[in-house]
Amino acid sequence: MRLKSALFVSAAIAFTLPTAAMADEGMWTFDAFPAARMKQAYGWAPDQAWLDKTRAAAVRLTGGCSASFVSDAGLILTNHHCVATCVEENSTGDNNILVKGFTARATSEEKKCAGQQAEVVTAIRDVTPTVKAAIGSATGADAVRARNAAVAKLESDNCTDKATTRCQVVSLFGGGQYKLYTYRKYSDVRLVWAPEAQAAQFGGDPDNFNFPRYSLDASFLRAYENGKPVATPQHLSWNPRAPEDGEATFVVGNPGTTQRLFTMDQFAFQREVALPITLTTLSELRGRLITAMAESPEKEREGKETLFGIENSLKVYIGQVKALNDPAFTGKLAAAEADLKQRSANKAGIGDPWSDIAKSVQANRNIYVERNFATPRNDLFGYALALVRAAEERGKPNAERLPGFGDAALPLLEKSITDARPITPWLEELRMEWSLSKAREYLGADHPQTKLLLGKESPEGLAARLVSGTKLADPAVRQALWNGGAAAIAASTDPMIVYARSLDANARALQKRYDAEVDAPLTAARARLADARFAAYGDSNYPDATFTLRISYGKVQGWNERGTPVPTRTFLGGTFDRATGAEPFDLPPAFAANQAKINKNAVYDFVTTNDIIGGNSGSPVIDKAGTVIGAAFDGNIHSLGGTYGYDGTLNRTVVVSTQAVQEALEKIYPAPNLVAELRGKRR
Known part of the structure; x- marks a missing residue:
């Protein structure tokens, strides 16, 4: 019942290919x-x-x-x-x-x-020249840093009243365009x-x-x-x-x-890597949750909405897997790509973005499992990692921070961390032990990242120790850590904060590698692909x-x-x-x-x-x-x-x-x- 991105089609279905929008197709700006x-x-x-x-x-x-x-x-x-x-x-x-x-x-x-x-758009402005000029000829991690710095400056400079406005620079066409959205927020x-x-x-x-x-x-x-x-x-x-x-x-x-607007290599990555891992791990979480909910009426009540969301997502991912394994369906995608390649042949400035994207996708294959299992997944750890990172990032100049920690993003981040909401300990423990066990399964028990995540503990034992020992369920504790900044985080002995500190450096290193090997070359190639698409199909694209x-x-x-x-x-x-x-x-x-x-x-x-x-x-x-x-x-x-x-x-x-x-x-x-x-x- 929740609208999710997904696909479930049979080989007999003929749908509009991603060339020029037709009929009622289109999610238009x-x-x-x-x-x-x-x-x-x-x-x-x-x-x-x-x-x-x-x-x-x-x-x-x-x-x-x-x-x-x-x-x-x-x-x-x-x-x-x-x-x-x-x-x-x-x-x-x-x-x-x-x-x-x-x-x-x-x-x-x-x-x-x-x-x-609640947010309402009050203005949309094209800032593509500003962002692309900032990137210039930079490549790899330098290109990502330059882009992020330009985005942070645009967002901060254009929303000085952060109590009532929010600015967000959005990448469209995979980096072919950048638009600044200004919101009135409540x-x-x-x-x-x-x-x-x-x-x-x-x-x-x-x-x-x-x-x-x-x-x-x-x-x-x-x-x-x-x-x-x-x-x-x-x-x-x-x-x-x-x-x-x-x-x-x-x-x-x-x-x-x-x-x-993905290429065939990107579709293959979804079909062969991302979707199978997601579908398998989420299916196991569903089984664990159903078993736990059967233990008492209270757990049945507390877990119902979580289960509903998981089952909804599973239906989506099953449909995606079926579709991307359908030769007739992927044949249509290949035909659309071939058409764009033919129309773009020998066009100045476009080159061969498909080959560059293929290289980025391969780099993503090499790093995906480690990035996907870099940190456990539950609300309490999410609070801890956000607090640890915010404390470090807020001490840096705005242009040098990680995305999501710039001045424009901080008010909503603080609200999401400090707003009072109930925490269900057994659900927190279940989700954490599930994600840690899946990390060990996919990485292997001897992988350095597994050892970093677990040390000498089991997923079950570590999750129980951290969830029972942390005070982060209390919004007042979270607010005090936010207000205390880097000094408070460094001095904290809360086991969840200590654990987040121990994982952050590795997660950041993986992100830095991803920026250099995947994000930067992929964004540059997709920008040229957007140019090719506009040249071939004009403004009938969205x-x-x-x-x-x-x-x-x-x-x-x-x-x-x-x-x-x-x-x-x-x-x-x-x-x-x-x-x-x-x-x-x-x-x-x-x-x-x-x-x-x-x-x-x-x-x-x-x-x-x-x-x-x-x-x-x-x-x-x-x-x-x-x-x-x-x-x-x-x-x-x-x-x-x-x-x-x-x-x-x-x-x-x-x-x-x-x-x-x-x-x-x-x-x-x-x-x-x-x-x-x-x-x-x-x-």
Whole structure:
């Protein structure tokens, strides 16, 4: 139910190759929307005023989701799965609001979401000449240092008010372009409304990435500033109506990662190295977690959202592995690459970027396992390593710091480290011992890095000692270490801090090697590849997704599945028909209690041809009038191919309709204050 980058296609599917964008394909930047192309296809396209208003209402959430302002008082529409962690962290054994649902009757009841930040793009500026001039003729690690220094300066110089703004330089087309995104940020985000998890996750893994669907995957947050809801005059109008078949729709959000512009060597690396390791290790984590959750009802509750996320990701990675092992699919990718090579032959300044990329990929193969298992994975160690690195990096000039530790990034980093959130010790221990055992398995017991990670201890013993001994679960301890800087970190005897200090030098050395042997030559080669693509296909290109604001256009339309038409929509009443009484098709209690009140003919979920990927979760689905008629929360099984290509005949975005959400707010989980606010009549 979470939109993730993935691919699952059969050999018979013909999708648009990564040459020139066609049909409804494209995750377009707001400064390069193809209005002429859309007008030719639809007879209409939005003007600049429409685009500007929509951009100003679009929200990016920390943690990889999208959203939108839907009232003048900071009310934010997004998916339930985007706020599930916040809901879970505000739950207790006695009051599990993840299971029961949550409705704030007044703003005073709205609950803080730790680590969450809402961001709105206010400007996009091309800074390619500045960054490329800084790199100049430098190569290897020197090129990476020069690029990072230029990026850090641009981000710091253009966002001097770090309390309310954030600047981020984004690499597009693999280094062919650099854009400076300026954001208005809101660091206090609170939970307003969330349905029962069973309503949002109805159908569970069997229905995940499928349609028809019966999912209320919607929730509301609110942005605050100085303890009060923020004023957001630039917001989308709430329109609780049913969609119309064939009508134009727009998805505005922050797609996470696509790899449509990769070369065949890069695809081979994913198929042969990265994906098999990820799939194998994640499968084992799932098994360990299920075993642990069976030990008690409390562990069942505490581990449920983690398991849900793991199972969602596994479905994605299985699809990717199948696709990249399909000769027909990879044959289409090879044909697209051959076409670009032929069009680029003998073009001045382009040379042979494919060979240079192949060399970088080989270098990555040589270092990948060590980098992948350089540090263990759990929240407590993540805090420790971030504190250790921040203490060192903050003592350096801004231009010389590691990416992610520049002046522009520090406010959000501090918030993510110091915000209060519950820590579940058994989950922390399980994840740490799993990642350490996988490191020993892939590296070998005699590898120097294994010895550095484990010393004379077992993964289980080390994880138990560190998790039980650390004080980093206490946000006050984390804040004190952050405030104390390098001196506090050097003096700390906290076992997790001591452990992070012991691993940091090796991890940094691996990163330095990666910068010199992989990142720098790969970026230079992909910049020339971008030049080749622009020369061959003009401005019909769009960059791979980078979790920055994009807009896609499409329409409400079903598809044919094995010769049978799939309808565009489902209805609330279908939930009762689909329910079996057994998980994951057990009826949400509030649905059962209010069955007689519910309008069973209200449109529940619907599908569109919009081109989306992971990160678009929570994106508003907008009509021509600029009103929101739904929130994107998933794709059908074919849309998982969006990682590598788009097929307009089969790829579909799955949307929860505003009509269903309105019905829920009025009759299933009554929230009269929220209903009034969405109508523009705050109580």
